[in-house]
Amino acid sequence: MTVTIKDIAKILNVSHTTVSRALNNSPLISDETKKRILETAKQLNYVPNYSAKSLVQNRSYNIGLFFSTITQVTSPGFFYETVRGVHSVITDNYNLVVNGIDNYKDFQSIDTKRFDGIILMSQSEKDNALVYHALDRHIPIVVLNREIADAGIVNILSADRRGAYHAVTHLIENGHVKIAIIEGEKGFQATTERKEGFLTALIDKQIPIHGDYIVEGNYTMESGYTAMKQLLRTSHPPTAVFSFNDEMAVGAMKAIFEAGLRIPQDISLVGFDDRQFSSYMTPSLTTVRRAISEVGRAGAKKLLSIIDNNDYVGQKVYIDTQFIRRESVGPAPNEQSK
Amino acid sequence: MTVTIKDIAKILNVSHTTVSRALNNSPLISDETKKRILETAKQLNYVPNYSAKSLVQNRSYNIGLFFSTITQVTSPGFFYETVRGVHSVITDNYNLVVNGIDNYKDFQSIDTKRFDGIILMSQSEKDNALVYHALDRHIPIVVLNREIADAGIVNILSADRRGAYHAVTHLIENGHVKIAIIEGEKGFQATTERKEGFLTALIDKQIPIHGDYIVEGNYTMESGYTAMKQLLRTSHPPTAVFSFNDEMAVGAMKAIFEAGLRIPQDISLVGFDDRQFSSYMTPSLTTVRRAISEVGRAGAKKLLSIIDNNDYVGQKVYIDTQFIRRESVGPAPNEQSK
DNA sequence: CTGAAAGCGCTAACAG
DNA sequence: CTGTTAGCGCTTTCAG
Numbered sequence A, B: 001m002t003v004t005i006k007d008i009a010k011i012l013n014v015s016h017t018t019v020s021r022a023l024n025n026s027p028l029i030s031d032e033t034k035k036r037i038l039e040t041a042k043q044l045n046y047v048p049n050y051s052a053k054s055l056v057q058n059r060s061y062n063i064g065l066f067f068s069t070i071t072q073v074t075s076p077g078f079f080y081e082t083v084r085g086v087h088s089v090i091t092d093n094y095n096l097v098v099n100g101i102d103n104y105k106d107f108q109s110i111d112t113k114r115f116d117g118i119i120l121m122s123q124s125e126k127d128n129a130l131v132y133h134a135l136d137r138h139i140p141i142v143v144l145n146r147e148i149a150d151a152g153i154v155n156i157l158s159a160d161r162r163g164a165y166h167a168v169t170h171l172i173e174n175g176h177v178k179i180a181i182i183e184g185e186k187g188f189q190a191t192t193e194r195k196e197g198f199l200t201a202l203i204d205k206q207i208p209i210h211g212d213y214i215v216e217g218n219y220t221m222e223s224g225y226t227a228m229k230q231l232l233r234t235s236h237p238p239t240a241v242f243s244f245n246d247e248m249a250v251g252a253m254k255a256i257f258e259a260g261l262r263i264p265q266d267i268s269l270v271g272f273d274d275r276q277f278s279s280y281m282t283p284s285l286t287t288v289r290r291a292i293s294e295v296g297r298a299g300a301k302k303l304l305s306i307i308d309n310n311d312y313v314g315q316k317v318y319i320d321t322q323f324i325r326r327e328s329v330g331p332a333p334n335e336q337s338k
Numbered sequence C: 001c002t003g004a005a006a007g008c009g010c011t012a013a014c015a016g
Numbered sequence D: 001c002t003g004t005t006a007g008c009g010c011t012t013t014c015a016g
Helices: A005-012 A016-023 A031-043 A050-057 A076-087 A125-136 A160-173 A189-204 A221-233 A246-258 A276-280 A292-309 B005-012 B016-023 B031-043 B050-057 B076-087 B125-136 B160-173 B189-204 B221-233 B246-258 B276-280 B292-309
Strands: A062-067 A095-100 A117-121 A141-144 A154-158 A179-183 A214-216 A240-243 A268-270 A287-289 A315-319 A322-324 B062-067 B095-100 B117-121 B141-144 B154-158 B179-183 B214-216 B240-243 B268-270 B287-289 B315-319 B322-324
Touching: A005 A016, A005 A031, A016 A031, A050 B050, A062 A076, A062 A292, A076 A095, A076 A292, A076 B076, A076 B095, A095 B076, A117 A125, A117 A292, A125 A141, A141 A292, A154 A160, A154 A292, A160 A179, A160 A189, A160 A240, A160 A268, A160 A287, A160 A322, A179 A189, A179 A221, A179 A246, A214 A221, A221 A240, A221 A246, A221 B276, A240 A246, A246 A268, A246 A276, A246 B276, A276 B221, A276 B246, A292 A315, B005 B016, B005 B031, B016 B031, B062 B076, B062 B292, B076 B095, B076 B292, B117 B125, B117 B292, B125 B141, B141 B292, B154 B292, B160 B179, B160 B189, B160 B240, B160 B268, B160 B287, B160 B322, B179 B189, B179 B221, B179 B246, B214 B221, B221 B240, B221 B246, B240 B246, B246 B268, B246 B276, B292 B315
Parallel strands: A062 A095, A062 A117, A117 A141, A141 A154, A154 A315, A179 A214, A179 A240, A240 A268, B062 B095, B062 B117, B117 B141, B141 B154, B154 B315, B179 B214, B179 B240, B240 B268
Antiparallel strands: A095 B095, A287 A322, B287 B322
16 A cells, blocks of 8 residues: 555665665765655655654654643734744644643653654743753753743743833823833733833833833733723823733723723723734724744744754844834823813 | 663563553453553653554554645634634644645645544635545545535534524614625635525515625635725615624724714624624624634544544534624614614 | 564664 | 664564
8 A cells, every 4th residue: 555665675676775765865875776766756656654764763753832721822813823933834744733731731741752842832930841841851942932041942032022112102202191001911921021111111201100000911802901991990091001912902992982982082002912903993003013923933943953953052032023003092182181 | 761661561570562451451451460560650651652653553643633724814713713622622642733735735745644633624625635635545534614515524514504694684683675795705615605694584584685785805804894895885885794704894894984984873794703802893793603613622522533433424513603792783774864 | 361473664773 | 885684662463
């Protein structure tokens, strides 16, 4: 049924080693024989048996793409962009295996034989267990989206802090002083980074920081809605809100409209990430684009090169964000007219 | 370094065959020995080498989840829900391998050794090549989302036609007569099904079908926007629009607002799928929920059972849709007041 | 119920 | 440059 190396060897009257060499582009073979072998291999539709290869080479041809969770991803867009970015680089001979960390009770089954390398889309320190498990087992691992202080780690990061700084600055330049934030989930590094960008911008521009203007969300639309309602209940509601992602911004929009207020005339709103839907909101959402698929792509490329060249060395790569100016930010309403 | 069956055998002074039997729950072994073996295996953190298993058993422990494309998925939500549904059922010993059909020049590498089974999220007949390739190679395959006439095929389907019928009926019951549709991509089965539901509803209720009210989209927000603009340009714009998915509905909303019209006072709008963002639109979007993750889950369960019991028999399973009534549909404006 | 022997398809020394 | 030999870790006959 299936064609093996031996079959080809028999037909061509060479040893199976020779065939193997030809198939793997070994230098230890004449162009002449190689050509002959490759030709009949193609003719016979030879497909390598990866299980056999794997067994002898002690590897798997599997690339693991891990998320903290797959069951309760907060943003489908985020998930999709990550997979897309990684997938675009993974070549034919690898299997892209998608997984959630929360599916494992322990990491025993994650070993060199199971994964040639791992890409981890990480949010918080909870994922460290996997990172160090991989390092311990000498499985090449690339950590996306969360900086790990350890210099030995390969990190692909989004420059969120700068992006947040930019967004907040834009609000300030529009005359806003009463600027609130809807934070993302506590413990997520993205949350910390974006908050730092926010705080730095306020400090730089000497805008006072107001405790009531800092409300917590968890990156879901629902939480953005709730958070915004809370902000609207304060005695002096903000004139501008920086939501730590677009999903929460959409939730906030709903709360604002329900309160009978207008965007941006009454309240300006800026999001983060730039989701598909953001430009289709009314008004369209000003936001900070984060090229997640780029992060995924860069991570996968790096991982593949590590596997191929067996040269794992810690490294931090930053992918820039991009400020996207749309309609949800306007000049601060002056107190008079209000 | 790694513990093998031989290691355990040596320690316990039994043959490796016996160990293998214990590990695989064979009946040909005494409970006594089995217990002893299992214990030391656990103690030693034994992890089976799947490459070796695969080689001898001529399988891979890979489950392939295929999409028509992964690069240009129209809806991240759709993608995510599918993966989530399938993933929730795939057990530890399988790898969930995600892939796009458009990544393959030919399907040579897709054989029994590479995939124990395939789940195909299918949109159109273009995917048939893969389906028949799998069937030909005796790879168990479950086709989601698109009915294939062939009785030999396992199909998990969403009852889109009924869902669309329900949605349109709801519009009619609200007094609408001038009902337009924004169709999805031509050739997609979902498009055909939803259109049939729409047409049947009109016919049943004796509402005339108007050619100008049938506009084509491709399931993207952008296309919904463009389509709606076109509808608004007609001499007698519709009072209600059924968009074949929520993404296009969002695009349509934007176009409607830009024209200075209100939803639902001037135009009622109903979508399909029920995306995360749909309930956060203002007004919130009335739609038909399609439980994609359920489709994925059911498909994966079925596939696993086929693999385990080696009993591939064609079957069609329908998953019901659910009408979600929100704010984007209102009574038809009467001509007078307009 | 247990063990000995063979072999899955491939790559990797080693020898020529 | 080519071939011979061995062996990866496991399951599966076949004998006992």
